[in-house]
């Protein structure tokens with residue numbers, strides 16, 4: 001039995017004349033790790049705030065745990081954890097006080113708050129910093145504390161808006177590990193990101209969003225299979241100024257299944273990157289550099305929108 005925890009139909013968010021979320025349909029089932037992948041301004045945070053029951057939809061239907069977040073906001077929030085894009089910790093109090101305050105906000109008994117605080121400090125690797133003020137902590141520590149705090153009510157669903165943006169690779173991997181553990185414990189994760197690697201690491205299934213709309217949906221592997229090839233040959237050619245690679249695609253026409261031209265390079269989509277490179281060299285093109293790599297969600301996004309995810 002798959003239990004649907006989040007269901008959105010034609011979900012819309014407008015700000016004045018501007019439509020930030022333009023009629024999206026999404027379903028997330030219990031235990032899933034679900035992602036919204038999209039560039040800046042795609043409407044990811046606007047969607048998350050509606051799901052978190054902190055911003056009312058402008059149109060469409062939204063149900064969380066079968067409840068309407070507008071009329072049953074408190075009941076929805078009690079069962080959710082929410083990590084907003086910007087940390088909103090109380091910086092003037094200590095690490096553990098931040099957890100206590102949140103526990104009291106949810107009306108949890110003191111004993112429960114004390115027990116969960118110990119677990120969550122450990123989970124966030126902040127036990128040694130429990131008595132420290134939040135303000136001087138590093139960005140990674142603050143992010144871990146925000147996630148720990150969002151877990152104080154033992155949520156069934158954890159919403160994470162750009163969980164690792166601004167963190168260095170090591171801090172990012174620590175956070176991914178923490179999120180994997182939560183998932184193993186049965187917590188449903190709903191994540192937004194504009195990092196394709198994060199989406200590939202964390203998400204069982206995701207939607208690609210652009211300009212408030214969903215442009216594709218599937219598992220990372222399905223999306224790559226559907227919208228890209230197995231491999232990509234990235235080429236940088238010696239071009240006469242002022243030409244850049246956006247006008248150079250014709251040079252490699254017919255090699256591979258399709259070409260994307262970015263200002264600084266050509267991307268040749270093919271199942272055999274090395275063979276494609278041989279074909280390029282046979283045309284007497286002398287690339288300054290060439291690499292063959294596997295296709296990623298970045299390629300899926302480029303193929304669907306003609307733009308890169310992170311610019």
Ligand SMILES: Nc1ncnc2c1ncn2[C@@H]1O[C@H](COP(=O)(O)OP(=O)(O)OP(=O)(O)O)[C@@H](O)[C@H]1O
Nearest residue numbers: 015020038039040041042043044045046047085194
């Ligand atoms: N309160 C608001 N008032 C007016 N416009 C808003 C408001 N919040 C968001 N928007 C607009 O809605 C669009 C979507 O914003 P949103 O924050 O949902 O995007 P996002 O996908 O989260 O982007 P990012 O990756 O930069 O966080 C943007 O054009 C933004 O300027």
Ligand SMILES: [Mg+2]
Nearest residue numbers: 044045046085
């Ligand atoms: Mg955002």
